[in-house]
Amino acid sequence: MAPETIEPTAPPLRAPSPTPTYRPLHALPPPFTSSNLEVLTQGAEALVYRSVFLTPHTPCVVKYRPPKPYRHPVLDRRLTKARLLAEARVLVRCKRDGVDVPRVLGADWEAGWLVLEWVEGRTVRGVLDGWAERGASVEEGVVGLMGRVGRAVGRLHGIGVVHGDLTTSNLMVRQGERKEEGVQGEQSKGRMTTSEMRMLAEDGETPSFPSVEAKRQEQRDELEGDIVLIDFGLASHSTQNLQDEDRAVDLYVLERAFAATHPKAEPLFQKVLSAYGESFKGARAVLKKLEDVRLRGRKRSMLG
Amino acid sequence: MAPSSPPQDTTSTPPRPQETATSQPPSQSPPAHIHTLTLPHYPTHPIHLALFRSVTNAPTLRSQLLSSNPLFDYAFLDATVLLSPTHLLLAAQLALHAHLTGKGKTRTPHSELVFRLHPNNNIGEAYRKFGMGDESREVLVVKFGGLGEAVAAEWVGKHLGEVVEGESVRMGEDMEEVAMFADVAKVRKIYKLGEGGAKGKGKKGTDVNGDGKARDELKGMESVILGMMALKGS
Numbered sequence: 431m432a433p434e435t436i437e438p439t440a441p442p443l444r445a446p447s448p449t450p451t452y453r454p455l456h457a458l459p460p461p462f463t464s465s466n467l468e469v470l471t472q473g474a475e476a477l478v479y480r481s482v483f484l485t486p487h488t489p490c491v492v493k494y495r496p497p498k499p500y501r502h503p504v505l506d507r508r509l510t511k512a513r514l515l516a517e518a519r520v521l522v523r524c525k526r527d528g529v530d531v532p533r534v535l536g537a538d539w540e541a542g543w544l545v546l547e548w549v550e551g552r553t554v555r556g557v558l559d560g561w562a563e564r565g566a567s568v569e570e571g572v573v574g575l576m577g578r579v580g581r582a583v584g585r586l587h588g589i590g591v592v593h594g595d596l597t598t599s600n601l602m603v604r605q606g607e608r609k610e611e612g613v614q615g616e617q618s619k620g621r622m623t624t625s626e627m628r629m630l631a632e633d634g635e636t637p638s639f640p641s642v643e644a645k646r647q648e649q650r651d652e653l654e655g656d657i658v659l660i661d662f663g664l665a666s667h668s669t670q671n672l673q674d675e676d677r678a679v680d681l682y683v684l685e686r687a688f689a690a691t692h693p694k695a696e697p698l699f700q701k702v703l704s705a706y707g708e709s710f711k712g713a714r715a716v717l718k719k720l721e722d723v724r725l726r727g728r729k730r731s732m733l734g
Numbered sequence: 735m736a737p738s739s740p741p742q743d744t745t746s747t748p749p750r751p752q753e754t755a756t757s758q759p760p761s762q763s764p765p766a767h768i769h770t771l772t773l774p775h776y777p778t779h780p781i782h783l784a785l786f787r788s789v790t791n792a793p794t795l796r797s798q799l800l801s802s803n804p805l806f807d808y809a810f811l812d813a814t815v816l817l818s819p820t821h822l823l824l825a826a827q828l829a830l831h832a833h834l835t836g837k838g839k840t841r842t843p844h845s846e847l848v849f850r851l852h853p854n855n856n857i858g859e860a861y862r863k864f865g866m867g868d869e870s871r872e873v874l875v876v877k878f879g880g881l882g883e884a885v886a887a888e889w890v891g892k893h894l895g896e897v898v899e900g901e902s903v904r905m906g907e908d909m910e911e912v913a914m915f916a917d918v919a920k921v922r923k924i925y926k927l928g929e930g931g932a933k934g935k936g937k938k939g940t941d942v943n944g945d946g947k948a949r950d951e952l953k954g955m956e957s958v959i960l961g962m963m964a965l966k967g968s
Contacts, residue, residue: 703842
């Protein structure tokens with residue numbers, strides 16, 4: 431049978447005209463210009479830049495959600511605003527309740543940008559990669575780091591916030607002295623911080639820098655430092671007690687991230703969980719729930 | 735209503751203090767110390783700051799503000815409720831951004847600055863809490879430049895030196911002096927932060943040396959305040 435051409439009975443559907451952009455897409459709205467920005471990364475929704483804010487010596491992160499031309503302009507603005515504000519509000523709530531997250535420094539929800547504190551340090555992902563490269567020995571430093579990760583996540587869940595995308599890349603180890611739980615600095619006394627070493631190295635005398643002891647010291651130091659949670663783009667807050675499921679999914683996603691980072695990192699996750707279990711009332715219930723989630727994966731079964 | 739002067743940039747520019755200085759009674763007062771800065775991303779908008787202590791003529795100055803005297807196009811802030819340089823700088827940045835993008839809720843960047851410091855949307859209340867009061871003795875004066883008429887730091891200093899009866903405080907590059915009169919309890923009350931700033935559930939910040947703890951607590955409190963200011967009106 432030869433296919434017949436059918437006359438359309440109605441005009442074809444047309445997409446609404448794209449979001450008007452008076453500047454090329456992905457160019458930031460004022461006051462930002464490309465000259466004072468440096469691209470860090472790009473996600474599905476946002477572009478992340480490094481810039482400065484308030485003083486020329488205060489680095490910051492600019493998270494910009496550009497307009498999506500494929501969305502209806504009205505919907506686009508609404509979604510951008512809602513998502514940007516949701517993220518910013520969760521961050522402020524975390525700060526208020528003493529969870530270590532970046533500060534919110536500025537926002538323009540109509541223009542789609544959010545300015546956050548620059549956290550100096552490395553991601554847990556990067557730190558673990560380095561650790562694995564050095565032979566992945568289960569030493570004191572890395573075990574301590576796992577404990578801090580567990581407590582940080584526990585504190586977050588304890589105030590009713592679920593992260594929504596908890597990976598090792600979204601956890602950072604803040605560079606500098608550690609303040610958490612009063613464990614502070616005794617051991618780091620008499621040690622050089624990495625920045626001090628860098629300064630020494632920059633002052634010439636380079637041969638003094640890569641001494642084996644200093645190098646080892648630097649590696650140990652990067653396992654120290656407070657845990658900072660970042661990227662709250664998918665986070666949510668609720669006071670209702672029904673979120674054990676979501677909390678367990680947070681842990682499950684983190685567990686998978688550990689496994690994906692390095693096979694030797696996977697057993698370490700037990701340390702994270704045991705610290706988590708002690709961190710807030712109800713943590714035990716979440717760990718129980720985690721066992722269910724492990725059996726079926728992140729997505730909830732339709733049969734309930 | 736909020737004391738504020740008419741918008742600038744109009745053809746009827748207010749007389750420059752340079753010209754009017756001669757018409758005012760000759761004065762021997764030395765010029766005030768002015769600290770001028772520009773915020774990143776706003777290179778063409780210098781901001782002039784002058785800090786005073788032991789101010790004795792706050793009521794007179796206020797009456798000039800209330801009568802919208804074009805010569806008094808400044809923000810006069812109560813320095814006891816400024817927590818830190820960052821606190822002030824963020825308010826200035828938000829005010830400038832709102833003003834330049836036409837999203838301001840008030841008529842001038844100076845009134846916008848007072849408004850942006852306040853946690854809610856009541857302009858009059860913002861002036862009562864953050865603006866200079868009749869009793870104020872520690873005052874920070876802010877003048878935005880680059881908005882039409884040229885503003886030279888020299889004549890801001892000269893003018894303020896003449897009109898403000900008080901001791902001018904010289905500010906350093908890091909502007910730490912902004913916080914020297916801060917009344918932390920008062921700031922905490924304005925922003926409705928309960929005991930202990932970032933409350934941390936008693937777990938966080940069990941720091942060893944008391945000094946470090948107080949500093950951390952201030953930092954946490956500042957973080958929350960900055961967040962509240964940045965998200966105001968959302």
